[in-house]
Amino acid sequence: MLAQIRSLAGPLVAPEDLDRLVERCAGARWVCVGEASHGTHEYYRWRSLLSRRLIEEHGVAWIGVEGDWPDCWRLDRWVRGLGDQDLDARGVLAGFERWPTWMWANEEVAEFLDWLREFNERRPAPRQVGFYGLDVYSLWDSLREIIAWLEQHAPEALPAALQAWQCFVPFHEDPHEYAWSTRIVPESCEPDVVALLAEVRRRTLGRTAEDPGAFTAALNAMVAADAERYYRTMVLGDRRSWNVRDQHMADVADLLARHHGPGSTGLVWAHNSHVGDARATDMFDAGLVNVGQLLRERHAPAEVVLVGAAGWTGTVVAAEAWGEPEEVVAVPEARAGSHEDLLHRALGEPAAMVFGRDRSGPWLSGRWGHRAVGVVYHPWREAGNYVPTRMGERYDALLWFEDTRALRPLHHELPPEEPELGTEPTGL
Template sequence: MKTKNTIIASLLVFNFLHFTTSNAQERPLSPAQNKQLQPFTLKDYQTFKKEVKPLIQEMGLKKIVGLGEGTHGTAEFYTVRYYITRMLIEDYGFNHVAFENDLTEVWQFNQQLSKTNDLNALLKKYFLSLWQNEETKQLFQWIISYNASHKKQVTVNGIDFPAQQPDVDMLIALLDAANITSFSAPLEVLKKSAFMQDEAWSGMNKKDAKTDWNLLAKHCRNEYITADSLETAFKALNIDSSLKNNLLLAIGNLKQGCEPFFREIPEGARDSIMAYNTARIVKDGNDKVVIWAHNAHLGKTGIYDNVVGGTGGYILKLFPGNYFAFGTGTALGTFGGTTDARAVNNSPIAPYPLENPITGSWEELLSSAKTSDFYFDTDKFNPTQELKPLRFIGFGTKSGASSYDKTNLRDLFDAFIFLNQTHAPTPLKDNPVARH
C-alpha cells in the first residue's frame, strides 16, 4: 500500500485532462491507413489464430510480451489476450503469465491451481475483482489442462504489491515448510503492521472507516526496518535454494509495499517496481513472460506527463530489444467498473455504458474504418507520429473526457487491436473446473 498522498496522486491521473465531447466526426482514415488494418474475428480460437499469425510471429521473438487493456473491464480484451497467450505458450515456448495483481497472492493462487476443485473460490480469494470473470477464467482452465499434459509447466505470477498480509502468509508457509521457528518475534511485528495497512487500504471504500495515518506510518516504518533485517537473515540461511528465493521474493514484495512510509519514493515508482518484479520471473534463458495489465502500464512511455504508467519502458531498459507492447482499444458498448475508491478482491463490479469517443481521438478515427475489428502495426499506421487523445479507463466507472491523454500510439505500443463495440465481462458462473 502507498502513503495516502501517493495513493491519491496516483489515482488522480484519470482526472487531469479535459476535452470537449462531441459526436461530430473528424476526417476518416486515409486509404494508406485503411491498408494497414488487419481484420480478425473472435468467433473461435482457430480462426483467430490464422488471422493474427503474422502478429504472433513477431511477438514470439521476444522474451517478454505485454498485453494491455484499454479498460479494466472489457470481455473482448480478456478473450483476445487468452487467445494470444495460448498461442505464445503453445507455439513459442512462453511459460509465465504475469498479472497486474499482488505478487504473493498470485504465488499462493499458483500453488493451488492444479489441485483446486473450485476455481471460482480461488479467483475470489487471490485476485482483484476486475479479474474475476468467465473470460479470464477460461485462461486458467486451459492452463490447468495444459500443465496436466506437458512437462514444461506454465506458471501464473503477480507483479504488483497492493496487499501486505499475503506477504506475511507466504513467509509463514515457507518457514513452516523449512521447519524454521526462529523468526516468530519479527513475524509478529510484520503481522500487526500488515493488518493495519490492508485495513486502511480497504477502509477507503467505507464511508465510516477512520485511519490514524500517523500511527500507521509509525508502524509501517518499523515494518520496513524489520523486513530489511529479515531479508539479510534469509540470505544467510543454509536451505534449499528454491525455498530461499521464495522467502526473498515475499520479503521483497512486503518491503515494496511499506517503503513509501519509510522514505520518499519518486513518481512512477510503482511501474518501475512492476518491471523489476517481471525481471525476477526471468531466471534463465528458457523463461518467457506474457503480462496482463492496463495499457497505461504496459506502454513504453508513461501518460499524463509520466505521472503514471510506463512499466513497459522500464522493462525495455532491463531487456533491450526484447519486449513487445500490445495495446487494445474500443469505442462503444459497455465496460465493467466499480464505485470503490480502491480496487480490492471484493470490489463490486457492474456494467457501465461507454461514452461516445471525443472529437479528434484515436477512438473516433478508428471507428471510421471500413471494418469493425482489426489490428495494426503502430509504426506503419502512424508514420507521421501524429498525436491524438487515447482513452485510458481504469477500474472506475467514468469513460468520458477526463479519461483521455494525448498520445502517439507508436510511442506506447508496437501493435494495437481495436474492436469498435465491446461488452462488460461475464460474472463468474458456478460451474466446476474442467478436468482433462
Template structure:
C-alpha cells in the same frame, strides 16, 4: 497439441462482434485514411500470424487492455496467449494480480500439491476488491485451458501463472508470519501496521500528519528472511511484495507520481526475478492495463512524472526483446465500480471523444482490427502526431469520461502493436458455487 488447441478455440478468433460500421467520408482527415489502409483484419486464425511472427524475438510480450472490465479484451488476450503458448516457447504468464492469491491459482494450473479441484475454486483466492478483475468467466476459462495444456506436459515444462502486484500485501505478510523463521519479526511488523491494514490508504495520511513509519520493523523482518533457510525463495518473494508495498504507500504521503512509479518498479523487478527463476532463455507473457504496458515516455504520463512498465522493460531489455501490445474500444459496456470499493456494476462506455484514436479508428470503419507499427512511424507520417487515448480503470464514472480518461499519446511509440474493437461488452461474473448448485 495444435489439433486440440484449434478444436478448443474453433476457427473464428473473435465471435459476437457487430458488422463493421459503415465508413465515413474522411478525405479531410488523413490519419483516418492512413489507419484504414494500415489495418490488419482480426477474424480468423491466420489473421494473427503477423503479430505472432513479430513476437518471436521478444522475451517479454505485454498484452494491454483499455479497461479491466471488458470481456473482449480478455478474450483476445487469452487467444493470443494460447497461441503463443501452443506454438512458441513461453515459460509463464504474469498478471496484474496479487502474488499470494495468484500463487493459489498457479497450483491448479501446474497440478502442484495442495491444488484446488477446479479453476473456480482456485480463483476464490482473489478475495479483495476488485476481485472480479480475475474472478470472471473469461479468466476462469483461460485457467482451465492452462490446466489442461499443462496436464499433457512434464512438470518442468509446465507454464506457470504469477501475480506481479503488491496491493494484496497483507496476504504475503501472513505467509511470513506463518513461517517459523519469520513469525516474530512478521508479527511485529503487522502490529506496527495494524491501524492501517483495513484501509492501507490511511497509512500515508497518518505519515503526512507526523506518525512514525514502520521501516524499523520492516528492516528487522528483512534481516530474519536473510538469515533463514529459504531454499525455494518463497520467503524472499513474499518479502519483496511486503517491502515494496510499504514503500508504495509511504510514497503516497509525498507524491502520487512517486507512489505510481514505486508500484510500476515492483512489476518490473518481479518480472526480472521470474526470468531469472526460469533461466536465461525464458520468455513470458504479461497481462496489464494499457497505462502500464505502453511506454509512458510517448504519452502525457511523462509530463506528470509517471513511468510505466513498458518503459522500464524497454530500457532494461531493449526494444527488440519487448513487444508492447495495446487495445481500445469505441463504445459498449464495462464492469467497474463508480468509486473504490463500491459495488461492481455494468456501466455504459460512451462513444469515444471526437478526435481521439478510438474515434479515428471507428471512422476507419473496422469492427475489429489491429496495427503493427514500424520504428519510423513514431517520427514521420500521420501517426507521429499525438491524439487522446482512453484509459478506463476499475473505478469509472461514464459521465466524466471525456474529462478524466484520456491521455495524449503518440500511438506507434507508446505501443508496438494495437488492437481495436469497435464495441465491447462487460465481463461476466460467474455464479458462486452455492448459486451453481441451485436447481
C-alpha cells in the same frame, strides 16, 4: 492519416488472424499485453487467444498479471496440479477477495486457466507455465505467508517477522489507518519490513531456484517492503506512489525472467496505462514511469514487445466509486479527434495492427487522446478519460475493436466496511 491506419490493419475475426502479431512477438523475452479497461470481454478474450498461441508456438514460460502475489500463487499451484485440486478454476478464483474482484474472478479468466491447467498436465514440471501476481497491494497477506514459511523452515528467524507484524497490528489491516498515522507522526514500520526483507533474503539465498516455498517467501518479503512504501507515499497525495507500484511490477517481471532461466519468455497482463510506454504520453510530463517504459529501458529493443488494446463503444464492468459494487456501464462512442475516433473512421471493424520499424507518418507519430477506462468509470466525464498519446511510440502493436461488451464476473461485489485506498483517481 486514415490511409496509414488502413495500411497497418489486418482482420481480427479468428485466432489465425493473430499470425502477424505472433510472428512479431517471436524472440521477445517480455511480451506485455494491455487492455483499455479492466472490464471488457474482448480485451480479455483476445489477450487469452494471443497468449495461448505464444505458449503453444513459442514456449512462453510464465505469465505475470496485475494481481496480488499470494492470490496468484494459489492459481499457479492450481494450474500446475499442486494445490486445490478439488476445485475448478471458478472455485479457485472465488478466493479473490480484494476489490475489484471482477478483474480476475471472471468467466474469461476461468476459461483461460482451465486451458492452461490442461496444457500443463501434458508437460513435465520444469516446462509448465507459471501464473504469478506482479502487484504491490497484499501487505498483510504477504506478511502472513512469510510468517507461515518461517515457522516451518526457519523458526529461529521468526522474531524479525513478528516484529514487523506487531508494528502493523495497531492498524487493523487498514492501509488508510497505517498510512495516515505516518503522516501525523513521522514514524513508520519501514525499518521493520526492510529488516524482514533482508532476513528472508538471507534465509532463501541459493534456494529459490529449486524450492518453490523459498521462492514465494522471498517474493512476499519484497511485496511487504514495497507495499509499505507504496501506502505511505500514496497518503501524502504524492503521485510518485504510481512509480513505486510500477517499479515493483517491473522488478517482479525481471525477477520471474531470471527465475525461469536465460532465454525464457514471459507475458505481462496489465492495463494499457501500465503496458504502453509512458514516455509517449503526458504521464512522462508528470514525472511518471510505467512497466512498459521500464522494461524497454532495461532491455534490448528486440526483447520487449508492447501490445495495446482499444475500442470505440460498447459496455464495460466498472464501479461508481472505489470499493463500490460493480455495474455494467455503457461506453459512449469515442470523442471526435481521438485515436479511437480515427480508428473507427478508418476501419469500421476489429483489426490486428502491427507497427514496423518506421513509426513516422501522421497517425503513428501524431499525438491524440487515447481512452483509458479504469475500475472507477464515469462516462459523463469522458474528456478526463483520454491520455494524449503517440501511438507508434507507446506500443508495438494494437488490437482494435469496434463494439465491445462487458466481461462476466463470477460473483457480485459487496461494499467493504472500509474501502481500501485506490491506486489513482481513475482506478487504473
